[in-house]
Amino acid sequence: MKVELPPHLRTYLKNLTGEQADRWTHLVRSPGRINLIGEHIDYTGGLVMPASIDKAIYFAARPLDTPEWRLHAVDLDQTTVLPLPIAGRTGRQWVDYLAGIGVQFQDQGQFLPGLEIVFGGDLPNGAGVSSSAALEGGMAFLLNILLGTQLSRPELAQLCKRSSNTFLQIPSGIMDQFASLNGLATGPIVLNCATLAFEPVKNGLNTYSFLLVNSMVTHDNSDGAYARRVTECEQALEAVRNTYPSVTHLSAATLGQLDAIKESLSKVAFERARYVVAENDRVRAAVTALEAGSAVEFGRLLNASHVGLRDEYEVSCPELDFLQSQAIALSGVAGARMMGGGFGGCTLNLVYSDRLEDVQAVLEQRYREKFHLDCTFYPVRLAAGTSLI
């Protein structure tokens, strides 16, 4: 794939520094991600199957002589100046995503260089395709080059996760940043979130496409619901380990072990744990189904994942449930599920490619009738993880 800066960014850069395009010394592309299956599994140490996509945030950077970061968020039409060294959070979300990455390098003893950074792209915000991870990953990738720190991509993903968890106080897992930094254009990866070992998965579903349907309901992981799920999983793991100390991660427990300790768990924590163990098993089955090109089996797994997320993990919402149930009743749709943290964002649909247009037309009309909202569609194309352009 030939990678170029989107035209609106090129225009912005030109306006900022005139025709001296060479003043921008580094251009980085940092993609969004989808997750085929393995939802809410990363922070339980299990398996996930994400992929990096063709929609991305692009960064242009140039050195400054002054000890500051001059930051331009083109799509938000906002500019800010952050003095160096970075003292702490600023209270502005997009600035803090970048500042947090700088702080991780500072904490390793690095001296941050003065920089002007312009960023923007075509990655929708709040749609569940991880614009925040793309922001963190792109910044970490850029600083790694500028500082010559030679961190590997998995190490950069860990650094980004640390920034989310400790600087931003968001208790998210590692999947999003890992997928954005390590994704492949050829297919998804299967990632073991406990060891960070990962492998490419061959996509044998040649006549099918993955279609994202954006419910246009925006989600926010920083509200308490995501953090509560993390805590419930920790409680469930503790209860399992009281009886089975060799179980190191919740997703490594078995349904039999959960049944045996059911009485020591709240009903809610038990349901959450059942979902986690079943979803982790589904990822293994999904690798086999995808490589074998079985749309029926892969679709069945997507649907089962949605039911678990809706009923046991309780992270769906009426809009996502509607889009999912309507989609799977249509001819040409092998399966569908909500994707990402939940409470809004997108559904992921496995659609026979010849039926893509019909499926979109029906969903669009029914969604409008039901919720008076216009859903939007992104046929997914995979693209490589973070890179220098």
Ligand code: GLA
């Ligand atoms: C959000 C988090 C991820 C992951 C997903 C759910 O995207 O950032 O770490 O937990 O939700 O799978």
